[in-house]
Structures are given as structure tokens and as C-alpha cells.
Amino acid sequence: MRWPRCSLWFGMWIPVIAAGCREAPPGPDVVAEISGQQVHFSEFQGYLETNAGDPEGDLEDTVASALFDGFMEECLVSRWAVDEGLVPAGAGRRAGVDAATAALSAVEVSSRRVASYYEKNRDDFHRPESVHLQQILFEDRVVAEEVRAEWDAGIPFEEIVVLYSQEGLLLGADEGDLAKDELPLIFAEAIFDLQPGEVSEIFAADYGFHLFKVTERLPAGVPALEEIEDTLWLDLQRREVAARLQALVERARRRYNVRVFERNLPFEYAGEY
Helix, strand or coil, X not given: CCHHHHHHHHHHHHHHHHHXXXXXXXXXXXXXXXXXXXXXXXXXXXXXXXXXXXXXXXXXXXXXXXXXXXXXXXXXXXXXXXXXXXXXXXXXXXXXXXXXXXXXXXXXCCHHHHHHHHHHCHHHHCECCEXXXXXXEECCHHHHHHHHHHHHCCCCHHHHHHHCCCCCEEEEEEEEEXXXXXXXXXXXXXXXXXXCCCECCCEEECCEEEEEEEEEEECCECCCHHHHHHHHHXXXXXXXXXXXXXXXXXXXXXXXXXXXXXXXXXXXXXXXX
């Protein structure tokens, strides 16, 4: 016969307990929470400045959502770096990401792996015919003509750049290896007609007078492994670090309780969190 009284007491206490445990809503600047750690919209704006240019720009919802997911990944990695003792609390998101990346970058890429990657992907390394190109740009045609004569006579490129740095030199650059379709159309044909050691005629453009010199011609084909081994090694290392970072993000998502407060975002969020 005492059940009704007990029921009454339960009826009185349940609302009180619920009211006492109800979580306060986050402030308007809080866009997410990672296991109790608040993430503010101002932090996301800083991320946008770095990754999207104008943080006040008009981004489509899908683009904004993808950028927000990238931001959240950095927040997760940074939180992991703090909890693992790689950086102190309050060091900042980028410091945490940089520390985590450094910790994951001790990647050993063997010569055998590089060679295997080269053999399996030979077709991907095919390059068209190209030239190694140097360019000098002057604002005055008379000076450009003087330089052309000296350059054609064999004065080194580096020496010319120094000698004429105070005489209207706008640009002196070693452009590296360039294929024909990587050159401006107005110059491409003339440049590819040059033989190694030849200096071009003067090309007049809206922004000055150009001179080009081809130092080497590279035939089309697949370069030897020795020519691109260092590049392949760096590529494989970057891929491995990226894979490790992505695996870390997945572990962090399982480790931490992540909540996104969509009502505090100025776009229709359609991301993964």
C-alpha cells in the first residue's frame, strides 16, 4: 500500500533531477565540442584565412562543410597531440598538428620500395620533350639589346643578372625544365626552335622585353630511375605520412566524443561530424 507514496516521491524527484542535469546550451560562438573542449567559430575563421583566402567570402554550403570537416580533423589531431604530451595545452591548433605530423614523419622508405614503385608506375612518369630555360626581362629595349649581345657571347646568366640588376632588370629567372604546352603561346614556337646555348630574339610584351636562353633539350620519354629517385622518395614519404595522419584522425574520432553545434554555423552543415 506504500507504492502510491513512493510513486509520488518519484514523480516529485524526477523533474528535479532532470532539471539539475540538463546541459546548458553552448554560447553562439561555440561551433563544436571535443570531449568537453569547446571549439569556437573564431578559430574556424582563422582556418579559413589560411585555406580559403577570405573568411568572409560567400562559400557554398558543400564547400564550407568540407572546409569545416578539415578544420575538425586538425582540432582532433591537435587534441591528440596535447593528450600525448607532444605540446602543452593551449599551444594552439597548428602547433599540435605540426607536432603530430613531425611525430609521424619518421618514415623509412627503402631503395627497393622506390624501385618497385618506379617499375609499377613507369607510364605515369613519361614526360614530353622539354627545354631547360632561362629568362631575363627588361623594361628598356636598348638595354635588352646590349644584354642579348653579351649573353650570346657567353657571359654567364648569373653574372648578367648581377651586372644589370640596377639597370632596369625586371626579372632574371632560371625557369627549369618546361614542356612546350607549359610556355606562353606567343613564345612557345620560337623557344622550341632554339638549340642549347642559343639566345632568343627580343620579345616585346606589355610588361617589358623578354630574352630566353635554352641550356638543354630533354627528349620525350621515361626518365631513368636515378634521375627521379629523390623525387619518388619524397612522394612516397608524403603519401605514408598522409596515410598515418588519416589513420590518426580515425582513431581520434573513436577516442573523443565529438559534437557539432550546427545552429551556430552560418551555413547548412552537411559534413561528416
